[in-house]
Each structure stands twice: as C-alpha cells, then as structure tokens.
Amino acid sequence: MITAGIDIGSVAAKAVLFDHDTGRVLARRSQPSGYDHAETVRDLLAATATKAGIESGTITALGATGYGRMAAKNTPAFTGKSAARVVSEIRCHAKGAHFLCPEVNAVIDIGGQDSKAIRLDAQGEVADFVMNDKCAAGTGRFLLMAATILEMDLPSFSQAAASGEAIAINSMCAVFAESEIVSLIARRVRREHIAAGIIESIAQRAASLARRLDTRGLFAFSGGLATSQTMANRLAAALGGKLTVPEQPQFCGALGAALLAAEGQ
Amino acid sequence: MQLQSLDRVNNYFETNALRIADAKEKGNKVVGIYCIYAPAEIILAADAICVSLCGTKQDSIPAAESVLPRTLCPLIKSSYGFLVNDSCPYLAASDLVIGETTCDGKKKMFEIMAADKNLFVMHLPYDQASEMALTSWQEQFHLLVARLEQDLSARITREKLLAAIAVVRRERQALKRVFDSAKHKPAPVTGMQLLELAFKTSFLPDKEEGISLLNAVADELETRIKTGQSPFTDQTPRIILTGVPTGMGSHKVVALLEECGASVVCIDNCVGYKKTRIAIDAAPDASQDEIIAALAKRYLAIPCSVMTPNPNRFATLKELALDFAADAVVDLSWQGCHTYNVEARAVKEFVNTELGLPCLRLESDYSTGDSEQLRTRIEAFLEMLPGKK
Numbered sequence: 278m279i280t281a282g283i284d285i286g287s288v289a290a291k292a293v294l295f296d297h298d299t300g301r302v303l304a305r306r307s308q309p310s311g312y313d314h315a316e317t318v319r320d321l322l323a324a325t326a327t328k329a330g331i332e333s334g335t336i337t338a339l340g341a342t343g344y345g346r347m348a349a350k351n352t353p354a355f356t357g358k359s360a361a362r363v364v365s366e367i368r369c370h371a372k373g374a375h376f377l378c379p380e381v382n383a384v385i386d387i388g389g390q391d392s393k394a395i396r397l398d399a400q401g402e403v404a405d406f407v408m409n410d411k412c413a414a415g416t417g418r419f420l421l422m423a424a425t426i427l428e429m430d431l432p433s434f435s436q437a438a439a440s441g442e443a444i445a446i447n448s449m450c451a452v453f454a455e456s457e458i459v460s461l462i463a464r465r466v467r468r469e470h471i472a473a474g475i476i477e478s479i480a481q482r483a484a485s486l487a488r489r490l491d492t493r494g495l496f497a498f499s500g501g502l503a504t505s506q507t508m509a510n511r512l513a514a515a516l517g518g519k520l521t522v523p524e525q526p527q528f529c530g531a532l533g534a535a536l537l538a539a540e541g542q
Numbered sequence: 543m544q545l546q547s548l549d550r551v552n553n554y555f556e557t558n559a560l561r562i563a564d565a566k567e568k569g570n571k572v573v574g575i576y577c578i579y580a581p582a583e584i585i586l587a588a589d590a591i592c593v594s595l596c597g598t599k600q601d602s603i604p605a606a607e608s609v610l611p612r613t614l615c616p617l618i619k620s621s622y623g624f625l626v627n628d629s630c631p632y633l634a635a636s637d638l639v640i641g642e643t644t645c646d647g648k649k650k651m652f653e654i655m656a657a658d659k660n661l662f663v664m665h666l667p668y669d670q671a672s673e674m675a676l677t678s679w680q681e682q683f684h685l686l687v688a689r690l691e692q693d694l695s696a697r698i699t700r701e702k703l704l705a706a707i708a709v710v711r712r713e714r715q716a717l718k719r720v721f722d723s724a725k726h727k728p729a730p731v732t733g734m735q736l737l738e739l740a741f742k743t744s745f746l747p748d749k750e751e752g753i754s755l756l757n758a759v760a761d762e763l764e765t766r767i768k769t770g771q772s773p774f775t776d777q778t779p780r781i782i783l784t785g786v787p788t789g790m791g792s793h794k795v796v797a798l799l800e801e802c803g804a805s806v807v808c809i810d811n812c813v814g815y816k817k818t819r820i821a822i823d824a825a826p827d828a829s830q831d832e833i834i835a836a837l838a839k840r841y842l843a844i845p846c847s848v849m850t851p852n853p854n855r856f857a858t859l860k861e862l863a864l865d866f867a868a869d870a871v872v873d874l875s876w877q878g879c880h881t882y883n884v885e886a887r888a889v890k891e892f893v894n895t896e897l898g899l900p901c902l903r904l905e906s907d908y909s910t911g912d913s914e915q916l917r918t919r920i921e922a923f924l925e926m927l928p929g930k931k
C-alpha cells in the first residue's frame with residue numbers, strides 16, 4: 278500500500294509518498310505553500326507521484342497536516358477515494374520523528390509561525406506538548422525576516438552564522454527585533470555576528486520551551502530549520518547535547534501524515 | 543440542537559437594556575460590578591439592580607488603548623473602553639460602580655475611571671486565612687452598606703438582607719441546576735450554550751424572572767437527559783475549562799474546543815460555575831452585623847488567582863473533575879494577566895499529577911488573530927486524549 282502525506286505550512290508545503298509494504302519513502306517534494314492551497318495539494322501530489330515513477334491513482338490514502346490541512350481534505354486529485362485524514366502537525370511530527378529516530382523521547386519542531394516541543398510515550402504517540410505563545414519571536418518566520426534584512430537565504434545565513442560570534446538579540450517581540458537588527462546594521466556590526474545572534478536567540482527560546490516539558494531524554498529536531506547545521510549545533514548546545522537530527526527533517530511532518538493515513542485503511 | 547427555553551432567554555435578553563432604562567425611569571437604581579467578589583446580596587438589599595460590567599468584547603479595546611497600555615489584560619481594556627466609547631448601556635445606567643481591587647491592572651484602571659464615574663473602590667485583601675484579612679474585608683462590606691445607603695438614598699435592613707440572600711441563593715441554585723445537567727454523560731447541552739446563558743442572565747433586572755427562565759432551561763435539559771438527547775456521544779471528550787472569565791465576545795476558546803469535537807462540560811470561571819458555589823448561610827435570627835460577617839467570610843473564600851495562596855482553586859478543580867467526569871482540563875489565561883498566567887504552571891502540575899488528567903494551557907486575548915494557532919493546539923490536545931487516537 279502506498280500513502281501520501283502532505284504538510285502545508287505557513288511558508289512551505291511538503292509531500293511524502295510512503296510504501297508501507299517495503300517501509301520506505303518513495304519520494305519527497307516541497308514547494309512554497311502559495312495562495313491557493315487546494316492547487317498546491319494537487320500540484321504536489323502529481324509531482325511527487327511523477328518523481329516516484331508511479332501513477333497517482335495507486336495512492337491509497339492521503340494524510341494532511343499543517344496550517345493548510347483543511348484544503349487537502351477534499352482535494353479533487355483524490356476524488357473517488359476516502360477524504361484525506363486530517364491530523365494536527367504535533368501528532369504528525371511526533372509520528373515522523375519516532376519512525377526516523379525510534380530512540381528519541383521528545384521532538385522539537387521550529388515551524389514558520391509556531392515552535393513546539395513534544396514529549397513522546399513509548400509508542401511514539403504524543404504524551405504532552407508545549408508551544409510558543411502568540412508572538413513570532415523564536416519561530417522560523419523570525420529567522421526568515423532577519424535573513425531578508427541581511428539579504429541572505431537560509432543556507433548562506435546558516436553558514437555565515439557558523440563563523441560569527443553571537444551578538445545578543447534582546448527583543449522579545451519579532452517586530453522590535455527587526456528594528457534591533459536594523460540598528461545593529463547601522464552600527465556596522467558584521468552580518469555573521471547578527472546571524473549567529475539570531476540563531477542563538479531562537480535556540481535559547483526553543484530550549485526553554487523544551488525545558489517546560491520536563492523531560493530529560495533525547496530530542497529529535499524536525500522541521501525546515503533543522504536543515505541548518507548551525508541551528509542544530511546551537512540548539513544541541515542549549516539543550517546540553519541531547520539532540521539528533523533525522524534524515525531530511527523538513528519532511529518529518531509530511532512523513533507522519535503519510536504514516537497516519539494508513540491507519541484505518 | 544436548539545433549546546426552546548434558551549431561545550426564550552435570548553429573546554428576553556434582546557430587550558434587556560430597555561428594561562433597565564424603564565426601571566430607571568421609574569426611579570430604580572442600578573449598581574454595576576466588575577467582579578464576583580462584590581456581594582450581590584447587599585446591592586439587592588439596597589433595592590438596586592445589580593449588573594455585571596466585566597468587559598468581554600474586542601470592539602471596545604482600541605478606544606481603551608488610547609489611554610491604557612496595549613499590553614494590559616484585554617478584560618481590563620475592554621471594560622474601560624466601554625467608558626471611553628460610552629457604548630455599554632449597563633455602565634451608562636449605573637448610578638454607582640463598584641471597583642474591586644483584585645489585580646494591579648484593574649485597580650489602576652479604576653483610578654482613571656473614577657474621574658468619570660461614581661465609583662466605590664472595595665479593597666480586597668490577598669489572603670484568605672488571616673483574621674486581619676477577614677476583618678478588613680468585613681469593614682469593606684460595612685463601608686459598602688454606608689455608601690449604598692447614602693448614594694442611592696436607600697435603607698439596608700436585616701430583613702432586606704435576609705430576603706436578598708434568599709433570592710440570590712435561589713438564582714444560584716437555578717443556574718447550578720442548568721450547569722449540573724452537564725454532569726450527565728453525554729451532556730445534554732453545549733459549553734457554548736452554557737456560556738451564553740450564564741452571561742446573558744447576569745444582566746437581568748428582575749431576579750424572579752431570571753430564576754424562572756433558568757429553571758425552564760434546567761427542566762428542558764433534564765427532559766433531554768431522560769429522553770437520551772444530546773449533541774454529543776459517549777465518546778466525546780469532556781473538558782473542564784478553568785481560568786479567566788469568558789463571556790460572549792471572549793468565548794473563542796469555548797467555541798474552538800467544541801468545533802474541534804470536544805464537549806465543554808464545566809466552565810470553572812467567574813461567568814460560569816464559580817458563581818454557583820457561593821452559598822451564604824445566615825440564621826433567620828441573625829443580627830445585621832452577623833449577616834454582613836457571614837457574607838464577607840463567604841465572599842473572601844472565592845478562589846481567584848489574585849489570592850495568595852489560592853488553595854481553593856485546586857480543591858475545587860478536583861471536585862469538579864470528579865463530578866463532571868472530565869477527560870481533560872483546559873486552563874485559559876488572558877495575555878497580560880499575571881496572576882492566572884503564573885498560576886497556570888501549578889494548575890497544570892496539579893491536574894497532571896493529582897487528577898491524572900491531561901491539561902492544556904492556553905494564553906490568548908479577545909482578538910481572532912490567533913484562532914488558527916489555537917485550533918492547532920486544541921486539535922493536537924484532543925488527539926492526545928486516551929481512546930481518541
């Protein structure tokens with residue numbers, strides 16, 4: 278049986294095709310979430326199937342998660358089959374991370390507009406979770422905003438940060454942090470130091486979120502920001518080294534959705 | 543699921559502001575309160591109509607922010623905004639406003655409000671156990687009696703107090719009957735319906751009318767239970783909502799919980815169940831001072847996060863979790879409410895370890911900007927409950 282998982286986040290939409298008979302991922306794809314989520318779902322499903330070299334008709338079930346999850350519920354690409362199974366991204370990230378790293382007891386995901394720390398039970402199900410409060414500080418959006426001001430993309434931002442010395446970013450609010458960055462630039466602080474400061478501040482926030490969970494175990498770091506080596510290193514340091522990054526962490530939620538789509542089939 | 547008796551309350555409420563205006567025309571006095579620490583019985587004994595002024599609407603907040611800091615709790619901003627905009631008929635009608643010094647934000651807001659309203663500040667102690675606290679709270683009650691008598695040209699007597707205590711008790715019992723119907727599994731009523739009812743009946747000038755409306759709702763709900771009607775099933779997760787007050791306009795979390803498939807069986811806050819737990823005992827031959835003392839004692843015991851320590855909040859939660867067969871607890875704080883926000887940690891720990899139930903803590907305000915973020919948290923929380931996977 279082949280199932281698909283789709284994770285429509287506030288920034289990027291990710292899709293995974295999973296073959297339950299072999300227990301392997303057949304294909305992964307991502308694209309910007311865009312404006313029309315239903316269209317994004319259609320495009321992604323078709324493109325992922327092509328990439329895997331299968332007919333999209335052979336996909337048995339679809340799992341959907343992320344902010345655009347409702348758009349996937351009755352996607353026309355899927356007519357004739359049961360509606361997509363809609364699951365929260367917290368459960369999907371937990372499921373995906375547990376599949377990829379069965380040894381972890383907890384997951385940290387830094388998403389576009391939400392950061393979450395999730396504690397897992399022995400079966401890899403969600404036992405408890407905490408999320409950031411209403412503000413965007415400490416989320417992926419915060420980093421993207423900073424990268425835009427510094428005219429860098431995520432890989433170059435991450436690379437620059439690796440050689441920088443973290444300068445303190447004190448603002449608790451994304452909007453104020455933006456003006457803080459602007460004034461750092463005006464003071465001619467080198468951008469690798471600013472980049473390192475941003476990453477450090479996100480890592481500290483994520484770590485304090487994780488501490489609220491009251492778990493001493495090993496964390497998996499999932500989500501798009503986990504592809505940044507500097508981010509992972511800083512977060513690991515903030516957590517005292519108990520962190521592992523699963524393969525292709527940005528697809529963790531979509532993988533979880535694909536795994537959960539199979540349940541009840 | 544429509545409830546005829548609830549429709550009747552809604553219809554009655556539509557013209558309620560007019561009813562207050564009529565009553566004022568006939569010479570009746572109106573007293574507004576912001577908090578349930580203010581004793582309704584004493585206000586009624588002064589032959590006045592008692593209305594709740596606690597702000598629950600986003601609309602009035604922008605106006606308040608021209609005077610108050612934006613980071614203040616939305617409840618305080620909303621309450622004050624109604625004064626700035628002159629948009630609350632109940633505030634406008636109030637001959638006297640009682641401002642209880644519960645939290646810092648409120649007491650400083652009352653200082654500003656005092657410029658425009660006839661305000662009586664009730665100084666609430668922060669501890670419930672000491673003799674000193676009780677004595678000073680009693681003194682506040684005596685000062686309130688004197689102020690009401692003076693401002694409203696009223697005469698508060700022993701007999702009037704006893705009569706008021708009896709009426710308020712019957713009103714709270716009627717409300718409790720309605721709330722308690724949700725102890726049945728599955729609940730015959732939604733949390734949103736309970737919220738709407740509790741909110742709307744807190745403005746009615748005629749207590750007897752209110753009591754009969756409430757009892758009619760309770761009757762209809764009890765019939766529903768007998769005939770096995772419910773908007774929910776035995777599998778629907780049963781949630782206790784605890785924390786800050788929620789009214790119409792600040793009902794977002796209750797609505798989201800039920801949209802996501804839960805049944806809010808008990809609203810453990812000041813608009814909801816907390817009110818029904820204030821039972822006053824006064825012997826028929828008690829003197830006026832004894833009655834006032836009994837009232838002060840009972841009101842001081844209300845479990846609010848402004849108290850330190852606040853043991854009754856936890857004891858109550860434990861009782862409610864059992865009585866309502868709750869599957870989980872959701873603890874709501876408003877942004878800028880330090881007391882509920884700080885207490886949230888202890889609540890979560892208590893619910894997890896003492897009650898063995900999952901607990902979700904949420905922090906929000908009156909705007910709808912974070913609805914989708916809240917929905918994500920709520921959906922994930924409900925998925926997490928045993929048997930819901």
Ligand code: SF4
Binds near residue numbers: 577579787812848
């Ligand atoms: S929550 Fe506390 S301050 Fe607010 S109305 Fe209730 S008792 Fe008063």
Ligand code: SF4
Binds near residue numbers: 616646787878881
């Ligand atoms: S919710 Fe908190 S901050 Fe707001 S009025 Fe009540 S006690 Fe004060």
